[in-house]
Amino acid sequence: QAEGLTHYPEALAFMAARVAAIRAGAADELVWLVEHPPLYTAGTSARVADLNQPARFPTYATGRGGQWTYHGPGQRTAYVMLDLTRTHGRIRPRDVRSYVEGLEEWIIRALARLGVRGERREGRVGIWVADPAAGGEAKIAAIGVRVSRWVSWHGIALNVAPELGHFGGIVPCGVREHGVTSLAALGTGASMAEADAALRAAWPEVFG
Numbered sequence: 001q002a003e004g005l006t007h008y009p010e011a012l013a014f015m016a017a018r019v020a021a022i023r024a025g026a027a028d029e030l031v032w033l034v035e036h037p038p039l040y041t042a043g044t045s046a047r048v049a050d051l052n053q054p055a056r057f058p059t060y061a062t063g064r065g066g067q068w069t070y071h072g073p074g075q076r077t078a079y080v081m082l083d084l085t086r087t088h089g090r091i092r093p094r095d096v097r098s099y100v101e102g103l104e105e106w107i108i109r110a111l112a113r114l115g116v117r118g119e120r121r122e123g124r125v126g127i128w129v130a131d132p133a134a135g136g137e138a139k140i141a142a143i144g145v146r147v148s149r150w151v152s153w154h155g156i157a158l159n160v161a162p163e164l165g166h167f168g169g170i171v172p173c174g175v176r177e178h179g180v181t182s183l184a185a186l187g188t189g190a191s192m193a194e195a196d197a198a199l200r201a202a203w204p205e206v207f208g
Contacts, residue, residue: 008036008058022083022151031080035076038070040056040060040069043144046061046068050174053170072163080154084096089207106203107156121137126140126142127139127143140181141159143155159182160195164180
């Protein structure tokens with residue numbers, strides 16, 4: 001786990017090297033927990049029109065799936081590097097859909113440990129929660145994955161206590177009609193350490 005804030009280009013370089021090493025059998029699989037300085041990343045489906053404030057924070061093109069997302073302090077990003085030719089708990093080998101469903105279940109189970117009910121939504125990637133403040137629902141965790149010759153990288157981003165106003169520079173994941181929220185905004189009082197503990201505890205329940 002990185003201490004402090006990890007710059008995005010360094011994270012990409014580290015992941016690329018680790019993925020190659022995992023594929024070569026020279027390194028173990030890894031779940032890497034980081035925090036980034038404020039930045040926007042564009043997935044392979046990102047639309048230029050969805051970047052509302054291009055000068056606000058640095059922007060990076062990335063090879064993961066999905067559209068625009070924000071990373072910043074107070075958000076736990078978990079980069080998951082697994083050999084998907086192998087079975088991992090309930091995750092079937094060589095099955096990207098099963099892998100993404102596993103990431104969703106991991107987040108849902110971690111949130112449950114923090115007293116939050118996370119839910120899937122048909123046609124929308126990520127994990128959603130009821131948002132009492134807005135009277136609707138909001139996204140609490142994003143998922144964006146890349147699989148290179150059956151080794152996964154990129155992963156998830158869970159909003160613990162980020163500055164939610166920073167999401168205003170983009171249309172997060174291309175969804176205009178729903179907002180974003182965080183554990184802090186929901187009033188859980190959960191710290192980053194508590195969120196990490198929930199993620200660690202939930203991992204073996206899903207991935208074995």
